[in-house]
Amino acid sequence: xxxxxxxxxxxxxxxxxxxxxxxxxxxVRARRGFAGFMRRNPTIVFGxxxxxxxLLVAVFAPLLWTTDPxxxxxxxxxxxxxxxxxxxxxxxGRDVYSRVLYGARVSLIVGFSVAFFSSVxxxxxxxxxxxVRWADAIIMRIMDGLMSIPSILLAIALMALTRGSVGNVxxxxxxxxxxxxxxxxxxxxxxxxEQPYVDAAVASGTSTPRIILRHILPNTLAPITVQATYxxxxxxxxxxxxxxxxxxxxxxxxxxxxxxxxGRALWQVKPYIVFFPxxxxxxxxxxxxxxxxxxxxxxxxxxxxxx
Amino acid sequence: MFAYALRRIVATIPVMAVVALFVFxxxxxxxxxxxxxxxxxxxxPADVERIRQSLGLDRPYLVxxxxxxxxxxxxxxxxxxxxxxxxxxxxAQRIEPTLSLMIITLILAVSIAxxxxxxxxxxxxxxxxxxxxxxAVLGFSVPVFxxxxxxxxxxxxxxxxxxxxxxxxxxxxxxxxxQNLILPAVALGGVYIALIARITRATMLEVLQQDYIRxxxxxxxxxxxxxxxxxxxxxxxxxxxxxxxxxxxxxxxAVVTESVFAIPGLGRxxxxxxxxxxxxxxxxxxxxxxFMYVLVNLLIDLLYTLFDPRxxx
Numbered sequence: 020x021x022x023x024x025x026x027x028x029x030x031x032x033x034x035x036x037x038x039x040x041x042x043x044x045x046x047v048r049a050r051r052g053f054a055g056f057m058r059r060n061p062t063i064v065f066g067x068x069x070x071x072x073x074l075l076v077a078v079f080a081p082l083l084w085t086t087d088p089x090x091x092x093x094x095x096x097x098x099x100x101x102x103x104x105x106x107x108x109x110x111x112g113r114d115v116y117s118r119v120l121y122g123a124r125v126s127l128i129v130g131f132s133v134a135f136f137s138s139v140x141x142x143x144x145x146x147x148x149x150x151v152r153w154a155d156a157i158i159m160r161i162m163d164g165l166m167s168i169p170s171i172l173l174a175i176a177l178m179a180l181t182r183g184s185v186g187n188v189x190x191x192x193x194x195x196x197x198x199x200x201x202x203x204x205x206x207x208x209x210x211x212x213e214q215p216y217v218d219a220a221v222a223s224g225t226s227t228p229r230i231i232l233r234h235i236l237p238n239t240l241a242p243i244t245v246q247a248t249y250x251x252x253x254x255x256x257x258x259x260x261x262x263x264x265x266x267x268x269x270x271x272x273x274x275x276x277x278x279x280x281x282g283r284a285l286w287q288v289k290p291y292i293v294f295f296p297x298x299x300x301x302x303x304x305x306x307x308x309x310x311x312x313x314x315x316x317x318x319x320x321x322x323x324x325x326x
Numbered sequence: 327m328f329a330y331a332l333r334r335i336v337a338t339i340p341v342m343a344v345v346a347l348f349v350f351x352x353x354x355x356x357x358x359x360x361x362x363x364x365x366x367x368x369x370x371p372a373d374v375e376r377i378r379q380s381l382g383l384d385r386p387y388l389v390x391x392x393x394x395x396x397x398x399x400x401x402x403x404x405x406x407x408x409x410x411x412x413x414x415x416x417x418a419q420r421i422e423p424t425l426s427l428m429i430i431t432l433i434l435a436v437s438i439a440x441x442x443x444x445x446x447x448x449x450x451x452x453x454x455x456x457x458x459x460x461x462a463v464l465g466f467s468v469p470v471f472x473x474x475x476x477x478x479x480x481x482x483x484x485x486x487x488x489x490x491x492x493x494x495x496x497x498x499x500x501x502x503x504x505q506n507l508i509l510p511a512v513a514l515g516g517v518y519i520a521l522i523a524r525i526t527r528a529t530m531l532e533v534l535q536q537d538y539i540r541x542x543x544x545x546x547x548x549x550x551x552x553x554x555x556x557x558x559x560x561x562x563x564x565x566x567x568x569x570x571x572x573x574x575x576x577x578x579x580a581v582v583t584e585s586v587f588a589i590p591g592l593g594r595x596x597x598x599x600x601x602x603x604x605x606x607x608x609x610x611x612x613x614x615x616x617f618m619y620v621l622v623n624l625l626i627d628l629l630y631t632l633f634d635p636r637x638x639x
Contacts, residue, residue: 160340164342164344164347164348165348167616167620168348168615168616169575170574172577172578173612175581175596175608176352176609176612177352178600179603180352180360180605181363182363252466259471260581264581264582264597265600265601266597283585287490297469297471300472301468304467304469312463
């Protein structure tokens with residue numbers, strides 16, 4: 020050991036004896052195939068798998084031993100869950116199991132649509148705001164204003180003015196979510212504009228639209244994807260809240276919020292009417308959130324295991 | 327500092343102006359005739375006309391906005407279409423339960439979430455950390471009313487420890503008042519706790535890697551002293567910021583929580599107003615909530631200097 024104190028005279032033995040240096044980069048384990056992917060991203064697999072399962076349930080609801088979710092049968096109302104009525108029946112005799120399964124369709128359609136539309140619109144606004152200086156000030160003041168209205172209240176206010184329909188619910192929640200996506204994209208764009216490769220592109224005479232398309236846009240996709248999953252989750256919660264308080268999808272459509280709203284009057288004696296849609300809603304939102312967390316960790320390794 | 331405070335206060339004016347303009351314009355954004363939508367399907371043409379006049383929809387947009395904004399600034403939020411009472415009176419009658427619920431939730435959430443986040447950061451990578459993170463994901467995923475119903479079912483119906491629903495005014499005693507708010511506050515606090523705990527943990531993890539933490543450790547400061555005196559103080563700014571941003575969650579959640587627990591607050595008022603399409607009330611409540619939200623975040627901005635003397639303006 021004594022010789023190694025002098026610089027430049029490390030022996031092989033010293034190297035072997037030295038404490039292992041902390042790796043800056045995590046060791047790469049190039050496992051291939053599904054098993055490897057699963058080992059690296061357990062949350063993506065679990066969240067995505069659960070979401071896929073719910074998606075399949077929603078798509079194949081008619082085949083899963085359901086009956087007509089809107090069929091009234093006053094003779095068999097408020098039956099407890101049994102072999103005949105798995106989740107019981109509500110006060111109008113409708114089969115809660117069928118209603119809950121069909122309800123998955125509404126939640127997923129609203130969640131995915133809001134995530135898609137608010138991302139696309141937010142991306143456009145964010146790109147404009149990040150590149151057009153004079154527009155930036157105006158757009159951001161408007162977004163600041165909109166963001167200071169709690170988003171669910173904004174959606175409620177919009178819904179109060181239109182007739183309840185799935186399309187209007189999607190529109191209202193999308194409008195409420197746009198400011199957040201725009202802010203996120205603008206932030207990413209502003210930091211990307213400082214990158215050397217953007218300077219290089221500018222210096223070599225690349226046109227602005229081409230810079231946006233080739234250099235900026237691809238780099239905003241990862242954060243937007245992560246954000247979109249969180250928006251999907253919060254849109255599903257927002258839809259159920261709107262329906263629950265009577266400002267969402269029309270009561271004829273079996274959405275989870277509607278089922279819970281109808282079960283509310285009876286929940287002290289027949290809690291199952293509220294609890295079954297509640298469990299499905301929570302599981303679906305959990306699945307999407309886990310998928311989002313997993314994607315964030317996979318797409319942005321610096322953030323992994325931190326937040 | 328004073329100049330900064332003044333600048334920050336002035337900066338909220340355009341924000342509030344945008345909010346006011348938007349809330350006002352909502353009426354005009356609706357597809358079709360807003361007076362007809364508000365009047366509902368069974369309305370006669372005379373009803374529609376009456377509503378059109380009471381909302382001022384028969385006059386030009388900008389004139390109407392000027393009038394409306396002028397009234398708002400003098401505290402006049404208009405008159406309810408349904409009850410014919412001033413909106414400000416209706417809000418004043420309903421504000422106590424909502425404020426009580428929000429304040430109790432805020433105190434409860436902060437006093438649970440911050441120690442949770444600190445512990446998770448301290449025990450980073452252990453089962454405690456995982457449990458906190460798992461709870462945070464659950465908190466984000468389980469909607470307020472689901473938590474509310476489960477709590478009410480278990481603690482009120484099955485165990486009979488607490489009242490199921492309702493509200494007792496503060497003037498009728500602190501304990502009855504508090505008793506009625508425990509379950510709603512826990513239900514409403516879920517998401518908020520998850521949010522604060524997550525940010526606290528993330529910020530603390532960052533701060534705990536700083537050199538001055540190692541210095542504190544080297545000079546023999548105990549673990550608790552390091553966590554709560556040295557680290558938490560330096561992590562305060564992001565935590566306090568997220569507490570302010572999270573107030574939006576409280577406001578949105580209060581609307582639902584009040585429905586679940588039958589609390590006669592602003593949330594109930596909003597829901598009733600929506601069902602009756604009582605637009606002046608909806609506008610008034612949204613304006614009030616947004617104003618509260620902006621005010622809370624303004625206060626927090628001004629508080630930054632207290633937590634972090636490096637911030638000088």
